[in-house]
Amino acid sequence: VSIALHLSSGINAEYGGGIYGVGKAAESPPALCVLSHKPAGAAKTIAWCGKGIMYDTGGFSIKTKTGMPGMKRDCGGAAGILGAFKAAVECGFTENLHAVLCIAENSVGPRAAVPDDIHVLYSGKSVEINNTDAEGRLVLGDGVAYARKDLNADIVLDMCTLTGAQGITTGLHHGGLLSNNAQWESCAVAAGLSSGDMVFPMVYAPELHFSEFKSSVADMKNSVACRTNAQSSCAGLFIGAHLFDDYFKPSPIIWLHVDMAYPVHVGERATGWGPALLLTLFGRYSTSPILSGIGPVLPSDQASKRVKHDEMC
Numbered sequence: 299v300s301i302a303l304h305l306s307s308g309i310n311a312e313y314g315g316g317i318y319g320v321g322k323a324a325e326s327p328p329a330l331c332v333l334s335h336k337p338a339g340a341a342k343t344i345a346w347c348g349k350g351i352m353y354d355t356g357g358f359s360i361k362t363k364t365g366m367p368g369m370k371r372d373c374g375g376a377a378g379i380l381g382a383f384k385a386a387v388e389c390g391f392t393e394n395l396h397a398v399l400c401i402a403e404n405s406v407g408p409r410a411a412v413p414d415d416i417h418v419l420y421s422g423k424s425v426e427i428n429n430t431d432a433e434g435r436l437v438l439g440d441g442v443a444y445a446r447k448d449l450n451a452d453i454v455l456d457m458c459t460l461t462g463a464q465g466i467t468t469g470l471h472h473g474g475l476l477s478n479n480a481q482w483e484s485c486a487v488a489a490g491l492s493s494g495d496m497v498f499p500m501v502y503a504p505e506l507h508f509s510e511f512k513s514s515v516a517d518m519k520n521s522v523a524c525r526t527n528a529q530s531s532c533a534g535l536f537i538g539a540h541l542f543d544d545y546f547k548p549s550p551i552i553w554l555h556v557d558m559a560y561p562v563h564v565g566e567r568a569t570g571w572g573p574a575l576l577l578t579l580f581g582r583y584s585t586s587p588i589l590s591g592i593g594p595v596l597p598s599d600q601a602s603k604r605v606k607h608d609e610m611c
């Protein structure tokens with residue numbers, strides 16, 4: 299396993315302003331940490347991108363006195379991916395696997411981002427900040443762009459404690475799932491049922507929802523105009539917009555987004571949600587008899603598209 303660690307202002311200069319813009323006010327510098335496993339004979343490249351907000355005050359769009367406690371768990375996506383990566387490598391993962399950990403602390407201070415700032419992310423797209431508490435999508439925007447541009451990933455999965463609306467959308471026990479490929483979406487649902495880290499699909503309709511981020515001065519805003527229009531789906535679409543050049547053109551990249559804001563904890567304690575889902579979903583890429591036995595049969599490589607569910611049955 300190799301490790302690449304990119305720190306502080308170097309992130310802004312080389313890898314975009316998402317991670318840097320969120321974490322630049324904190325005492326500990328933001329970081330893009332990439333762990334890589336490249337076995338001989340690998341034919342695919344898979345990137346798991348995790349939101350690692352070590353503490354989330356909300357920034358200048360500050361959280362309330364009851365909403366802020368517990369935000370130490372806002373690194374649940376990166377923590378789950380780190381655990382899954384370690385287990386996958388130890389169990390003999392047969393394909394190229396990268397854990398892309400997007401680490402920052404969303405603090406308040408003289409250097410903190412403010413609403414009306416414009417950040418240019420690693421994708422090259424500009425983002426008008428209208429909510430500093432919508433920070434997870436910014437760091438993951440850089441993460442998925444890195445997966446595409448630097449890792450040449452065929453499959454990109456991001457996992458994050460992204461939205462409070464996830465609990466309304468899919469409940470306390472199921473993570474919210476968004477994907478540009480209905481067959482992989484179905485495999486993820488099956489892997490969730492087998493592993494116990496369950497997920498349920500959210501609405502994928504960029505043609506209806508991405509306009510929520512319309513900006514007059516940048517390529518997009520970072521928070522929606524209407525908070526009752528599939529808010530968790532919209533948040534996922536923001537991340538995907540930094541992976542794809544255009545939602546309306548075919549892409550060979552398979553993308554899965556997992557919002558696990560509520561399954562990541564019960565009360566004040568962490569559940570360890572996430573690693574079992576990833577190990578099961580990608581079990582067919584493991585030499586472990588257990589994982590390869592319970593992993594769903596994955597679809598063959600194809601241009602990414604939304605296949606109608608009635609065409610799959």
